[in-house]
Amino acid sequence: MSGPVPVDRSFIRVKALLIAPNDDRSAHAVSLNLPTAEHPAGYHRLIGGGVELGETHRDAIIREVDEELGATIHDLELLATVENIFRIDGVLGHEVVFVHTGRLDPQPAASGATLTESDGSAVPVMWRPYDDVEEPLPLFPNAVRSILSRAMVVDR
Template sequence: MSVDRSYIRVKAMLVSPNDDGSRHLVSRNAPTSENPLGFHRLIGGSVELGETHQEAIIREVHEELGARILDLTHLGMVESIFRYNGELGHEIVALYSGRLEPAPADEGGTLTESDGSVVPVVWRPFDDADITVPLYPAGARNWIRSSLT
């Protein structure tokens, strides 16, 4: 299913650390023309009409992972202007932190997207200087570094 990128979308995304605080959960996405190695994306998704961004992150995590969020904390807002397979995209992202219950396994975890597709999830190190796969939204990296590490 293609996504209409002709308007600014509102998203809510989660930085969810593992038990020892060394890594956080991200989805592992397929290669694009801009990212031939694929990319990592924070967990979460679109805010629906009439829904707050806090309600959206709670709903998205439940739908995608079958989990609930403990210690949910709003970190701030991130604006993301990007290209996805050549198409311009623009998102305003409400960024949250919190722990997942239950947390996905260290390896082999997945999430289910709204279109029914299954996407792998991985635990990305907070110290990601040596990771060549980019993290999106890119502006979240500053929040992750300053707020959670």
């Protein structure tokens, strides 16, 4: 039996991620990722993924959301571009991330929702409150915290 294919982190990757609000704009959809050495309880990450060679960041987020959730995005808007330098199980990673906002159609269920990764694995999806002071799991990329307030204004 084979496990997940390791991600090559020897180069800077380009990502397109989405801040996707629920209907009452109190929370946004995130994936719940497995524990790592740095985050033994797991962590949350915005929905989305890698930009492929020859693909725009806008096309990438539309494709990723379709592939992972079987959803479309309404009112898609680019909010910011951020740099994300991190470690996963001690391995250095570096990304340039285009952070978008937009409404998912259909929206993930309030509980029990999943997305499908490129390797076919299912990853839980949950609604993380915009006001997440009480949330014990970190949200990545780190820089998104400063963008969330702008996303709430754009989404209204």
